[in-house]
Amino acid sequence: MEKFYPNLDIKSLASCPLCNNHYSSREIKILSKKDESVILYFNCSRCKNAVISVISAGVFGITAVSMVTDLSAAEAEKAKNEKAVSADDVLMIYKFFSEKGKSIVERQKSK
Numbered sequence: 001m002e003k004f005y006p007n008l009d010i011k012s013l014a015s016c017p018l019c020n021n022h023y024s025s026r027e028i029k030i031l032s033k034k035d036e037s038v039i040l041y042f043n044c045s046r047c048k049n050a051v052i053s054v055i056s057a058g059v060f061g062i063t064a065v066s067m068v069t070d071l072s073a074a075e076a077e078k079a080k081n082e083k084a085v086s087a088d089d090v091l092m093i094y095k096f097f098s099e100k101g102k103s104i105v106e107r108q109k110s111k
């Protein structure tokens, strides 16, 4: 496979999904750049919304996943270094809300 260069023509392809403004280079920040993937932060100067995109190259070609965010570039930069959510974390949250849910129902019944 041909080597992937994440900064290849991304600027000309990128426009805001919310207002279609074409991003200038000042509105794009590279949060992370590894061998075959790059995480970009787009901050639209027109509508003031921000988007994080993960662009990567794999056996099926180049894929891009984007999401609108309310994180600042600094917060996004910090968040990418956080530990991933594990299955145990999800189970702990599920158990917490299951128990809280029961106690709320029981409290309502006793009224």
Ligand SMILES: [Zn+2]
Residues within 6 Å of the ligand: 016, 017, 018, 019, 020, 021, 044, 045, 046, 047, 048, 049
């Ligand atoms: Zn916009």
